[in-house]
Amino acid sequence: MQTLMQDLRFSFRQIKRSPGFMITAVLTLALGVGANTAIFSLLDQALLRSLAVRAPERLVILGNTGKMWDGHFSNHGGGDDKYFSYPMYRDLRDHGTPFEGLIATAPADVGITRDNESKLAHAEIVSGNYFYVLGVRAATGRLLTQADDTIPGANPAAVLSYRYWQSELGADAGIVGQTLSINGHPFDVIGVAAPEFKSAVWGETPDVFVSMSMLEQIVPGKGVRLQDHTDKWMNIVGRLKEGETPEHAQIVMAPLWHALRAQELKALGTKSPRFVDDFLTRSQLEVLPGARGLSYNRDDLEKPLLAVMAMAILVLLIATVNVASLLLVRSAARVREFSLRYALGASAKRVVQQLVLEGLVVGIAGGTAGLLIAPMCVRLLVHRLGPGTTMAFSTSLDHRVLAFNFAIAIGASVLFSLAPTLQLLRPDIVNSLKQQTSTVSGGSLSLRGLIVSLQVGLSVLLLVGSGLFVRTMENLRRVDVGFNTSHLVTFLVDPMLSGVAKEKIPALHQQILEAMAALPGVQAVGATDDPELADTGHQSDATVEGYNAPPDEVFDIEKPSISPGYFHVLQEPVLAGRSFIENDDANHPAVAIVNESFVKHYFSSAAAAIGRRVAYGGGGNKDAQYMTIVGVTRDTKHDNLRDPAVPTVFIPLHQLRKPDQLFLYLRTTTAPEQIFAQVRQAMKQIDAGLAVDQLRTMDDQIDTTLSNERMIELLAISFGLLATVLSGVGLYGVLAYSTAQRTREIGIRIALGSSRLGVSRLVLADVLRLAGVGIVLAIPCSVLLARLLRSQLFGVSSADPLTLASVVVLIGLVAMIAAIVPARRASSVDPTTALRAE
Known part of the structure; x- marks a missing residue:
């Protein structure tokens, strides 16, 4: 421990001696870590996190196969196979032996009138056992029970969501027992749900919960759905009994499902053999894991979020490679220092420990700075996702996100610490100690060149993806919708x-x-x-x-x-x-x-x-x-x-x-x-x-439908620009350093008659070689990876020639710009001064 503390103190002293390096490295890493943390926060909430209920791992979602249907079908989103009639739910609930309970849920828009002002709100129509089966507690008052879901129209009880209670009612503790007008009908407020609970349907943020028995009052004219076997309109979530598995529950429920479908088929009358085959023979009840809850829009978010996460990971890799390149430059000046350490008896383990500790200090500092960037990115991304999804996401960073943030920061620091470790692990001690100035071997120059080529290649991957998404957005914006969207206002009245x-x-x-x-x-x-x-x-x-x-x-x-x-x-x-x-x-x-x-x-x-x-x-x-x-x-x-x-x-x-x-x-x-x-x-x-709702221009309406694409476009452009800048910085660094190391060679060339233009060409040849290797290796990989994104593209192929050509030209321009200063320095070397110095 004493040795570790000594190395840690020495690491801080070394970093203090190079504040410019520290600031550059930390900011570079913070951009990569902050972007990844922000996107992981959204991805975690949408795709990974379980519902805030009791034992969510025992929740299941019911689905069904069999595509033929005769009757009314109401789809709120998600797959068509997740919808049931209420009588089917009731029969499954009453005879579903593998389940501790089954709940029914469906969304609805309602009008809530307070102080003579009506506002549209979101309601969730639920079975009476909804809160009990989920294991949700009340923040105040009580929640709905089976006793509140009996005779149709006889149970005007409402439970408020915690968010609605706070934002619209000022967290008024006296609201319990008061009456709320919903669709013109008086409802008694009996309680408020717990703050951590939103809904059994991820992405939904209802303002009020009411029982199924009040369906006619919530969705006027639809009360008949409670008796209609041919009306599929609601979803079913269940809780398995202790020790039960979804696979076994599906087997146990198969005979009951088949019998219930046979009864429904009989009520439909004579049907064709194909209809009977699809409706009955090929139909089965599916019992699917439901810890994350139902979702009407998770499928729409999954691929965009994964695509954006992949781009963020590329940015982090580019940032990591960039910091590794900076460390190589810094370590070149420390060859004599570490050679002296070895000469005095230092072990390779102690040298590696010192370098990794210095990298960890940089990594943790970058992760901390990333935490300042991440919340701003989250808020921007949530805003870009559109109003329908905004309230589904929290913009705060919880312990899971914090752990992810520092995990990738530490992981990146270990990776970029490998670069100086490889350079300084086995230095030429004798020659290093004889030299009066620190030098670098050809091997280390080759390592820096390899790292910069890798950085260029990663940038090409990111830029190709960015270009394809930008082209997709341009194509969508140019789509002929068939009518004139300009100077057009739309709104809803119910x-x-x-x-x-x-x-x-x-x-x-x-x-x-x-x-x-x-x-x-x-x-x-x-x-x-x-x-x-x-x-x-x-x-x-x-x-x-x-x-x-x-x-x-x-x-x-x-x-x-x-x-x-x-x-x-x-x-x-x-x-x-x-x-x-x-x-x-x-x-x-x-x-x-x-x-x-x-x-x-x-x-x-x-x-x-x-x-x-x-x-x-x-x-x-x-x-x-x-x-x-x-x-x-x-x-x-x-x-x-x-x-x-x-x-x-x-x-x-x-x-x-x-x-x-x-x-x-x-x-x-x-x-x-x-x-x-x-x-x-x-x-x-x-x-x-x-109440007037959704008052907007038609152009804004179209932008809303393109919210996912707009988010990807924004991040694609941002990440692409960042990758381009980092690649330019990496190219400049290796060229500037290699040119400085070749001062004697350049001086000899000029002394022997080489022109200034010829010397500049040497530098340009270096930059074209480094960039060319990265481009040649990355283009085929980018085409292959782009094929995984085909479902997110529109009007453009994964091997779009325009995009590929544009990326090559852009990287070429960046490489040439990065070479300008080193080339000018090389061409201005005074051969007399250079040779005298050597």
Whole structure:
């Protein structure tokens, strides 16, 4: 221990003698460590961390195979195989012997009214045993129990999330026992959930929890779901009994699942053999590990976060190599020092210990500095992920992240300590002690060259990935969505969440449309229940009169309801026939407009589609309500910018389906942001209880759908620039040092008649050799690694020639810039002075 403390004190003295080296090394390492710590914090929360509940390792998620379905399907996100009907949940809960308990959950948007002001909030509709099975405690009051989930409509009890209680209610301890108006219905606040608990669904941050028995009050018109076997809309999470495994539970539950599916199939009536095979024979209940909880968006985040983590690791490696290069320069001046140590009897172990300790001091200092950078990076990344994900992430660094931070800092310090260790472990003692100035061997120069080539190669890998992501983002921004997004404002209104009676909603919708059209600066107004580019959809199959579909053909369509003028406000052209008019209402024949993709599947041309009849639902739907096709519109992007246009059947807003919520679009003649205040004021004049949500421009809406891509682009550009700078610094360092070591050689060359330009060419040849080795080795590797990212790319191949060429040119320019100063110094050497000094 005494020896260790002596070496530690000596390490501090050595570093104190070289403050410039210390500052440069610590800052370089801090950038790499801070970036990795920030991204690991997000990755840990999204992909690794268990739910804050009792014994999360015993939680499981139920899924099912078997793709055929007959009935209604509601997908909140994630895989289609994770959704069940409530009667199926009830049967599994009551007969699931391997489970300590099964819970049901589904999200919903609600309107909460306080002080005569209505705001949209997020609710989680849960089974009564939800908190008990998860093992969640109450921060104050009590939580929902099975007794709060009995007769439909009879249990108006609400539990608040801790975040909502603090942010919206000021942590008012007296809130328990008070009444809260949710969708116009009084609910008794019975308690507040624990601060560490958010939801059984990772990524969801509900404001309030209510029981399944209150479904009709939370989602008006959907109370029938509690009895409907053909309506898949909720998720199931379970807790295994002590000692039970997911694999065994799946085997035990197989007979029950098959029997329940057989009952459902019998209720559906006669079906084709293929339907029976998919629905029953091929279907099985899956019991999957659920310690991390359900998630509607984890799959969307996984690949972007892993890609960004890989880029951050490359940055850390580049920073580590850069510090190793700095240490090599520093150690070259210490050859005589360590030769003297060996001459006086120092062991190789003691020398290695000294060098590793000096590296650890630098590493720990870099890790500490990285902790100052990481929180800022986390906040920036969370903001870039978009408003839908912001509250799911914590920006604070917990003990897991702190441990990761110092683990990679110490690991990096051990790696970069190897470079001087290799150089100083076996010096030429006799020659080193004879020389009056410290020198460096050709082997150490070769080692520095190898390290710089490695640094260039890592930079190429990172720059190629960065270039591909930047090209992807450019391609997405240039996608033709099919309508004009400029000067377009959109927002959501849901009257039922403010307690408006269902029969009054159509008239209220019309009043809102007229009020918006009367606003100054508004050129056109339209509305729909299925918004554009919001990753949402209303899908169904369709029946076209006279079309003989192949057996069990699966051809899903979008079915939005739209107002007259909808195509006009979007500036979406109608290619054939007409658009909807005011007379297309419930008192007139049902009509529809289809898009090009729908026409391509069912008809020979747009003209052939006009006058034909179409209905929602498959061919076996005897109660199908046929609509006459009166127009054909062009294809547009609907869900997102990546997916192709979806076959669509548009219907008038108040024919067949009368939506509760409405997404409005306003085409403005002025800057769209200027009318936000006017919109809110006009809505208050119509009804002060109406909540306006998601008020934004269409361009902002598109940016929201591209939040993951924007995050990757930002980091790709940042990491690419950092890698380029570090590579330039590394190249400059090795050239400057090697040129100084060749002063005598250069002096002789000039004395013998070599031109100044010829000497400069020597330096340029060195830099091209170092950079060229890194480029040649890295380009094939970068192409292979880019193939792993193909799912994140758009409109660009993993071996994009433009990206590869740009990276090579950029690295070449950086190398030439790094060589300018050393080349000038070499060409200005005075041969007389150089030879006299030697």
